[in-house]
Amino acid sequence: MDLETRHLQDLLRTTPLPPEVLLLKPITTSTNDDVREIAKKGIQHVLVCSEQQTHGRGQREHQWVSPVGNIYLSTLLNLQTAIDGRLALEIALNILQMPSLQNLNLQVKWPNDLYSPLGKWGGILVEPLSNTQVIVGVGMNLYPVPKAGIEQRASSLSELGMASPNRLKLIAELYEAIQQAGEWFNHNCYNLAARFNHHAAFMQQAVALEHLQGISQGLFLGIENDGSINIQTTQGLENHFQGRLRLSDCH
Numbered sequence: 554m555d556l557e558t559r560h561l562q563d564l565l566r567t568t569p570l571p572p573e574v575l576l577l578k579p580i581t582t583s584t585n586d587d588v589r590e591i592a593k594k595g596i597q598h599v600l601v602c603s604e605q606q607t608h609g610r611g612q613r614e615h616q617w618v619s620p621v622g623n624i625y626l627s628t629l630l631n632l633q634t635a636i637d638g639r640l641a642l643e644i645a646l647n648i649l650q651m652p653s654l655q656n657l658n659l660q661v662k663w664p665n666d667l668y669s670p671l672g673k674w675g676g677i678l679v680e681p682l683s684n685t686q687v688i689v690g691v692g693m694n695l696y697p698v699p700k701a702g703i704e705q706r707a708s709s710l711s712e713l714g715m716a717s718p719n720r721l722k723l724i725a726e727l728y729e730a731i732q733q734a735g736e737w738f739n740h741n742c743y744n745l746a747a748r749f750n751h752h753a754a755f756m757q758q759a760v761a762l763e764h765l766q767g768i769s770q771g772l773f774l775g776i777e778n779d780g781s782i783n784i785q786t787t788q789g790l791e792n793h794f795q796g797r798l799r800l801s802d803c804h
Contacts, residue, residue: 555577557577557721558575558576558577560721561575561577561602561721561724561725562575564721564722564724564725565600565725565728565729568725568728568729568732569732570598570732571598572598572599572600572628572728573596573597573598573599574591574596574598574599574600574601575599575600576599576600576601576602577602577603578601578602578603578604579603579604579605580603580604580605580606580607581601581603581605581606581607581625582606582607582608583606583608583627583690584601584602584603584606584625584626584627584690585627585678585680585688585690586608587601587603587627588601588627588628588629588688588690589680589682589688592629592682592686592688596629597629597631598628598629599628599629600626600627600628600724600728601626601627601628602624602625602626602724603625603626604622604623604625605622605625606625622695622696623692623693623694623695623696623698623709624691624692624693624695624720624723624724624727625690625691625692625693626690626691626724626727626728627688627689627690627691628688628689628728628731628732629682629686629687629688629689630686630687630688630689630731630732630734630735631685631686631735632685632686632687632735632738632739633685633739634685634738634739634741635684635685636679636681636684636685636687637780638664638780638781638794638795639738639742639745639779639780640679640687640734640738641664641665641677641679642661642663642664642665642742642745642749642776642780643734643737643738643742643745644677644679644689644691644730644731644734645661645665645666645667645677646661646734646737646748646749646752647730647731647733647734647737648667648675648677648691648727648730648731648734649661649667649752650730651723651726651727651730652726653715653718653719653722653723653726654710654715654726656714657669657710657713657714657715658670658713658714659674659713659752660752660753660754661749661752661753661754662753662754662755662798663749663753663754663776663782663798664780664782664795664796664798665677665678665679666754667693668754669708669713669754671706671708671712671713672705672706672707672708673705673706673707673708674693674694674707674708674709674710674712674713675691675692675693675694676691676692677689677690677691678690678691678692689731691727691731693710693723693727694707694708694709694710695709695710695711695715695718695720695723696709696711696718697709697711697712705799742778742780744778745776745778745780746775746776746777746778749775749776750775750776753773753775753776755773755798755800756773756774756775757772757773757774758772758773758800758801759771759772759773759800759801760772760773760784760798760799760800760801761798761799761800761801761802762782762784762791762793762796762797762798763796763797763799764793764795764796764797765795765796769784769786769791769793769796770784770786770801771784771785771786771787771791772784772785773798774790777792779794780794781793781794782794782796782798
């Protein structure tokens with residue numbers, strides 16, 4: 554075992570469910586795919602991190618640009634209740650509570666982006682293996698990323714004020730935050746709407762929501778406790794469980 558892996562293992566010893574399998578890789582295709590293969594062997598607690606991904610992906614199979622030096626990790630969550638869309642929101646909220654991320658102006662953009670006034674600095678991908686077991690992938694920009702090939706404004710923790718990000722410490726805190734999110738989810742995501750709306754990007758701003766029925770334009774009023782989004786349009790209040798949220802072109 555190399556020194557970096559040993560150090561991360563030491564940082565994870567105090568977590569309630571330390572990983573049985575811990576892999577730190579310089580490069581991989583996708584950490585979610587790595588965890589999927591390990592889970593097939595019946596292993597319940599696993600953490601895979603890579604410094605670079607060649608085939609990283611986000612929601613709806615969009616490419617996740619994964620330059621070297623940032624954090625790309627995946628882990629397993631074993632839940633007591635059936636998975637639904639609230640899980641990604643809960644994971645994002647628990648990530649914002651990480652000790653290393655305090656005193657930064659961080660937000661969450663519905664449904665799964667780690668956001669800020671300067672743009673997106675991370676994202677969450679939830680891929681169910683069963684009704685109660687899920688792979689959670691998190692990408693986190695520690696340093697500025699190339700703007701080419703990125704559809705929306707991107708930022709990084711160093712640009713948001715974090716001096717000299719400690720990669721291993723952040724990985725350990727991320728793993729614990731994801732496990733804690735599973736506990737919140739198991740307890741029915743208590744007070745989800747109020748907790749999310751406190752950190753929500755675009756609150757009370759003019760937005761466009763792309764969904765299966767088309768595009769809704771209106772004022773973003775936050776979410777409900779079931780994880781759905783409220784948009785006040787000229788036709789009235791709309792509520793949606795899925796979609797892609799962005800600031801309106803005419804705001």
